[in-house]
Amino acid sequence: MTQAINERPAVNRPMPGIFFQGMAAMFKVRDWFRPRGVLLDEIPLRAGDTVLDFGCGPGSYIPELAARVGKNGVVIAVDIHPLAMQRVETLARRNGLNNVKPYLSDGVHLPDLDDASVDVALLFDVFHMLGNQAGILVEIHRILRPGGILAVNDPHMNPDDLVRRVMRGGNFKLVKRGVHSCTFVPVVGQIAGGAAR
Ligand SMILES: C[S@@+](CC[C@H](N)C(=O)[O-])C[C@H]1O[C@@H](n2cnc3c(N)ncnc32)[C@H](O)[C@@H]1O
Structure with a gap:
């Protein structure tokens, strides 16, 4: 039976460490075949x-993101898993990526980030894992500046279902269906709704 968004648990728990390590190993192969x-x-x-990389995992996108936003930009690498933070810290240190900021989240809220402080938010291969999809979209709507972008992909979900779920709360409007991801803009003036809190 399909679970409604609000019937899901309010927050996620990090996956067991061994699963995370296995996933990181698989991503090395994935990224070799198709660079991020x-x-x-x-x-x-x-x-x-x-740019916010929500659910950054072991950091597959981080070096490219850091290069694209440059030394005057910032990459906020968010994950619920402490092992993800360790990996991203090591990656940033070894590669001299001074513009990368690892951020261990509770799975929904990003209290250290100001309203309208982010230009681009990525939800890549994470939406299917989110315990509180609506709550995270509320938080991303809060921190995105007007005219900012939310890019979403999820190879584990039907693309139409993914788009429907992102737009369900009325906080985001679809502007582009790309080959790999869908791009949304925040609906300005929309008060994101209380599903999350
Ligand atoms: C399948 S991995 C994808 C990693 C990365 N985005 C990529 O595509 O390479 C999903 C990541 O999201 C994290 N995650 C799952 N639920 C989360 C949540 N509620 N908040 C933050 N991170 C979460 C997991 O710990 C995992 O590292």
Whole structure:
């Protein structure tokens, strides 16, 4: 039976460490066959942008994101898993990526981020895992600046269902269906709704 969004648990728990390590190993193979920059080519990232990678995992997108936003931009790498934070910290240190900020989240809220402070938010291969999809969309709507972009992909979901779920709360409008991801803009003036809190 399909679970309604609000029947899901309010927050996620991190997956067991062994699963995370296995996933990270699989992503190395995935990224070798299809480098992540190909997916980012669809996203209008500019030098100086602040970009949020929500559910960053071991950090497959981080080096490319850091390069694209440049030294005046910021990459906020959010995950619920402490191992993801360790991986991203190591990746950033080894590659001298001073514009990367790892952010361990509770699975929904991002209290350290100001309203309208983010230019681009990515939800890549994570939507199917989210315990509180509506709540995370509320939080992303809060931190995106007007005219900012939310890019979503999820190879584990039917694309039409994914789009429907992102737009369900009325906080986002679809502007582009790309080959790899869908791009949304926040609906300005929409008060994101209380489903999350
Ligand atoms: C399948 S991985 C995808 C990683 C990365 N986006 C990629 O495509 O390579 C999903 C990641 O999302 C994280 N995650 C799942 N639920 C989360 C939540 N509610 N908040 C933050 N991170 C979450 C998991 O810990 C995992 O690292």
